[in-house]
Amino acid sequence: MYKVANRRQLAPSIVLFEVEAPEVAQKVEPGQFVIVRTDEKGERIPLTVMDFDRTKGTITIVVQDVGYSSAIINQMTERSAFLDFIGPLGVPTEIENYGTVVCIGGGLGIAPIYPIARALKEVGNQVVAVLGSRSADLLILEEEMRAVSHEVVIATNDGSAGVQGFVTDGLAYILNQGKTINAVWAIGPVVMMKAVAEFTKPLGIKTIVSMNPVMVDGTGMCGACRVSIGSETKFACVDGPEFDGHLVDFDLAMQRLSYFKDEENRARARLQCNHEGGHH
Amino acid sequence: MKEKATRHEMPCQDPVIRAHNFDEVALGYSKETAVAEAKRCLQCKKPLCVGSCPVEVLIPQFIKKITEEDFAGAGEVLKEKNSLPAVCGRVCPQESQCESKCVLGIKDEPVAIGRLERFAADYQPAMGKSKVSVPAPTGKRVAIIGAGPAGLTCAGDSAKKGHAVTVFEALHVAGGVLMYGIPQFRLPKEVVQSEIDNLKAMGVEIKVNTVVGKITSVDELMAEGYDAVFLGTGAGLPNFMGIPGENLNGVYSANEFLTRANLMKAYRFPEYATPIKVGKRVAVLGAGNVAMDGARTSLRLGAKEVYIVYRRSRTEMPARVEEVEHAEEEGVKLYLLTNPIKLNGDDRGWVKSMTCLRHELGEPDESGRRSPVPIPGSEFDLDVDTVIVAIGQGPNPLLTKSTPGLELNKRGNIVVDPETMETSKPGVFAGGDIVTGAATVILAMGAGKKAAAAIDKYLKNM
Numbered sequence: 140m141y142k143v144a145n146r147r148q149l150a151p152s153i154v155l156f157e158v159e160a161p162e163v164a165q166k167v168e169p170g171q172f173v174i175v176r177t178d179e180k181g182e183r184i185p186l187t188v189m190d191f192d193r194t195k196g197t198i199t200i201v202v203q204d205v206g207y208s209s210a211i212i213n214q215m216t217e218r219s220a221f222l223d224f225i226g227p228l229g230v231p232t233e234i235e236n237y238g239t240v241v242c243i244g245g246g247l248g249i250a251p252i253y254p255i256a257r258a259l260k261e262v263g264n265q266v267v268a269v270l271g272s273r274s275a276d277l278l279i280l281e282e283e284m285r286a287v288s289h290e291v292v293i294a295t296n297d298g299s300a301g302v303q304g305f306v307t308d309g310l311a312y313i314l315n316q317g318k319t320i321n322a323v324w325a326i327g328p329v330v331m332m333k334a335v336a337e338f339t340k341p342l343g344i345k346t347i348v349s350m351n352p353v354m355v356d357g358t359g360m361c362g363a364c365r366v367s368i369g370s371e372t373k374f375a376c377v378d379g380p381e382f383d384g385h386l387v388d389f390d391l392a393m394q395r396l397s398y399f400k401d402e403e404n405r406a407r408a409r410l411q412c413n414h415e416g417g418h419h
Numbered sequence: 420m421k422e423k424a425t426r427h428e429m430p431c432q433d434p435v436i437r438a439h440n441f442d443e444v445a446l447g448y449s450k451e452t453a454v455a456e457a458k459r460c461l462q463c464k465k466p467l468c469v470g471s472c473p474v475e476v477l478i479p480q481f482i483k484k485i486t487e488e489d490f491a492g493a494g495e496v497l498k499e500k501n502s503l504p505a506v507c508g509r510v511c512p513q514e515s516q517c518e519s520k521c522v523l524g525i526k527d528e529p530v531a532i533g534r535l536e537r538f539a540a541d542y543q544p545a546m547g548k549s550k551v552s553v554p555a556p557t558g559k560r561v562a563i564i565g566a567g568p569a570g571l572t573c574a575g576d577s578a579k580k581g582h583a584v585t586v587f588e589a590l591h592v593a594g595g596v597l598m599y600g601i602p603q604f605r606l607p608k609e610v611v612q613s614e615i616d617n618l619k620a621m622g623v624e625i626k627v628n629t630v631v632g633k634i635t636s637v638d639e640l641m642a643e644g645y646d647a648v649f650l651g652t653g654a655g656l657p658n659f660m661g662i663p664g665e666n667l668n669g670v671y672s673a674n675e676f677l678t679r680a681n682l683m684k685a686y687r688f689p690e691y692a693t694p695i696k697v698g699k700r701v702a703v704l705g706a707g708n709v710a711m712d713g714a715r716t717s718l719r720l721g722a723k724e725v726y727i728v729y730r731r732s733r734t735e736m737p738a739r740v741e742e743v744e745h746a747e748e749e750g751v752k753l754y755l756l757t758n759p760i761k762l763n764g765d766d767r768g769w770v771k772s773m774t775c776l777r778h779e780l781g782e783p784d785e786s787g788r789r790s791p792v793p794i795p796g797s798e799f800d801l802d803v804d805t806v807i808v809a810i811g812q813g814p815n816p817l818l819t820k821s822t823p824g825l826e827l828n829k830r831g832n833i834v835v836d837p838e839t840m841e842t843s844k845p846g847v848f849a850g851g852d853i854v855t856g857a858a859t860v861i862l863a864m865g866a867g868k869k870a871a872a873a874i875d876k877y878l879k880n881m
């Protein structure tokens with residue numbers, strides 16, 4: 140069992156968990172993920188590592204309630220434990236000194252971008268963060284991001300914080316300051332990553348995105364996580380999850396994320412029933 | 420004089436009923452039938468059957484115990500050579516192994532060795548746990564990577580020699596394909612679990628959730644003090660056809676489909692949280708055991724029409740004979756000499772049909788099998804809403820890529836000394852599907868056994 144050492148509500152449906160997983164914590168690097176299972180009947184859920192503490196032996200994950208299993212996770216308390224906690228999985232981020240880098244996190248994507256920004260800063264990059272959310276109250280981890288970036292630009296759709304608009308508007312704002320950008324990391328909803336990749340492609344700026352397809356085993360055994368990269372099929376769990384954003388087929392990725400929508404709605408409905416105390 | 424009895428059939432669930440449930444299809448012999456079938460065995464002095472069993476089960480001896488109605492004794496005899504008899508009795512391709520050489524088979528039908536093995540093995544748990552004697556520890560430590568039949572066998576045999584054994588498994592349960600691939604209705608997971616519990620009772624430590632190559636590596640394990648390592652990571656990399664439309668929604672690899680159904684118990688969704696989606700018309704590409712399992716699982720999940728689409732003819736189908744028979748009885752249809760060239764999708768990105776090309780058998784190829792040749796202009800569309808790709812698995816490179824010094828062949832399988840199963844890396848042994856490519860449970864077990872003997876020798880000479 141992997142005990143929850145700390146739980147912190149970051150936004151109405153977003154919770155941060157610090158989990159005791161000493162062996163995973165020894166090995167994990169920025170950009171990698173874990174697969175967790177809450178109980179015997181649970182699904183295997185992939186989650187990116189937001190932070191790790193090798194001495195304390197903990198891994199921090201940030202979970203957004205979007206469906207049945209993520210809702211179950213977010214109901215966990217500091218007395219709960221995960222049944223399974225598998226990792227680190229995936230290829231770590233290629234951390235080197237690129238010069239000036241922009242780390243874009245959209246919505247929940249701010250959590251996985253955090254350790255990447257920190258590592259990039261540690262090796263000497265000039266790190267500019269662009270944080271996007273629908274509105275100010277949904278913006279997570281702003282303080283943490285300020286601590287690991289040289290500059291933070293905020294973009295909210297409703298203008299309740301920072302510039303009004305999307306993360307691409309934040310990116311445009313940085314370019315307008317006359318900065319040369321050597322590389323961009325963008326993590327967030329697929330539509331956002333697609334927009335960033337389309338924005339940077341004509342400018343020739345290297346852009347890395349982190350794909351989050353449906354996964355089962357996370358070891359390259361099932362092929363559920365296949366993505367199309369430069370018209371080649373790759374398995375995101377072992378070849379990624381990070382890929383060159385200019386080569387990713389984002390439309391296919393969005394289509395594949397809707398694979399189990401009907402079933403997900405059924406599971407979700409069951410959760411709501413249970414909440415109301417009824418069995419239908 | 421022995422009366423001449425014909426081979427005894429094993430009772431099965433009615434096909435119409437079983438096609439809609441996940442309970443075991445074959446019900447096993449009763450005591451009376453088992454004894455009667457066992458009496459057919461001639462107790463040959465030089466039993467040819469034994470030579471065709473990869474682990475050389477003492478076939479006449481265990482069958483003799485059944486004739487004497489010493490069923491527990493029969494189980495003991497089985498265990499001497501085979502650590503997973505309840506599994507092998509169910510899934511071995513007996514027709515091409517032990518039973519293929521049975522002398523009775525020359526004129527008549529061979530002894531039903533597999534069914535008897537299953538009977539004797541199943542008899543044991545009912546009697547309570549058999550006692551395990553743990554030998555004196557040798558002080559040597561063996562690490563086993565992968566808890567499939569190869570790894571588990573190597574673990575059991577190494578533990579019997581007194582070595583301290585730890586098995587590292589990537590998934591959250593041990594068993595390999597026995598747990599994630601082969602369905603409940605063919606191999607109940609309780610059977611596998613009880614075999615694994617026996618190993619644990621012998622002192623084997625099993626660490627699940629441990630992907631070697633990520634959380635640790637072979638070199639690190641050796642540095643930590645493991646004296647020998649066995650690699651039994653299987654053939655877990657699904658092949659795809661490489662045809663247009665393969666990434667459409669509704670297209671699964673057999674591994675994904677079966678893992679959802681078996682390992683994650685999606686057939687009990689939403690009680691179990693992992694979803695699975697099966698349409699009305701399912702095409703399964705391929706004709707091995709994996710394909711049959713995909714087809715029969717689809718039926719049980721509610722598909723109305725299920726097709727096996729295979730480019731060769733019936734005689735070349737690699738599945739166990741019994742599985743093909745069972746599938747057809749349950750209503751699976753075979754589209755032989757047919758190969759898909761393209762999957763077509765609807766405007767939401769879901770597969771809706773499959774363009775196929777008919778084939779005919781041409782000249783024999785190097786393997787001596789007549790190879791399928793496409794018939795020009797024979798394209799036709801098959802309406803389907805689910806496609807399961809079951810055209811084989813390659814070696815998963817996760818472990819081999821992270822282990823420097825391992826010689827691989829050009830397909831990515833580990834190269835070993837066939838006598839000792841030792842790899843090019845000293846102290847590291849390998850066996851099962853990762854060495855041979857996708858094969859059978861019993862061959863993997865045979866390899867695990869051979870490796871355990873070699874490891875023991877290696878440790879003694881250290």
Ligand SMILES: Cc1cc2nc3c(=O)[nH]c(=O)nc-3n(C[C@H](O)[C@H](O)[C@H](O)COP(=O)(O)OP(=O)(O)OC[C@H]3O[C@@H](n4cnc5c(N)ncnc54)[C@H](O)[C@@H]3O)c2cc1C
Nearest residue numbers: 185186187201202203205206207208209351352353396403
């Ligand atoms: C490598 C990787 C890293 C991830 N990191 C995180 C993370 O750090 N924090 C976090 O909260 N989530 C993360 N996810 C997404 C997370 O795994 C899914 O949100 C979760 O599996 C949904 O399960 P559910 O049963 O709650 O929702 P479901 O009922 O399965 O789905 C609800 C909705 O979410 C969408 N969805 C389903 N699966 C995914 C998915 N894999 N990615 C995105 N949307 C999905 C569906 O389209 C559906 O609309 C990651 C996914 C991957 C593959």
Ligand SMILES: Cc1cc2nc3c(=O)[nH]c(=O)nc-3n(C[C@H](O)[C@H](O)[C@H](O)COP(=O)(O)OP(=O)(O)OC[C@H]3O[C@@H](n4cnc5c(N)ncnc54)[C@H](O)[C@@H]3O)c2cc1C
Nearest residue numbers: 565567568569589595596600631653708851852858859860
């Ligand atoms: C659907 C299906 C049906 C089949 N039906 C039959 C049948 O009826 N009869 C028959 O004889 N054979 C059958 N087979 C074939 C048979 O199951 C295999 O040949 C056999 O399981 C191979 O055993 P193995 O121990 O080499 O590998 P596997 O059973 O594949 O086990 C390998 C194990 O290693 C683990 N692993 C892999 N990489 C790592 C890593 N890096 N770190 C830690 N663990 C790792 C895997 O998770 C897995 O548990 C079938 C196969 C399938 C897929």
Ligand code: SF4
Nearest residue numbers: 472476507511516517
């Ligand atoms: S293990 Fe398999 S091959 Fe050997 S005797 Fe038993 S059924 Fe036959």
Ligand code: SF4
Nearest residue numbers: 460461463468521522
């Ligand atoms: S060859 Fe057939 S008859 Fe002879 S011992 Fe083996 S099973 Fe019995």
Ligand code: FES
Nearest residue numbers: 357359361362376
């Ligand atoms: S999740 Fe199964 S191959 Fe990637």
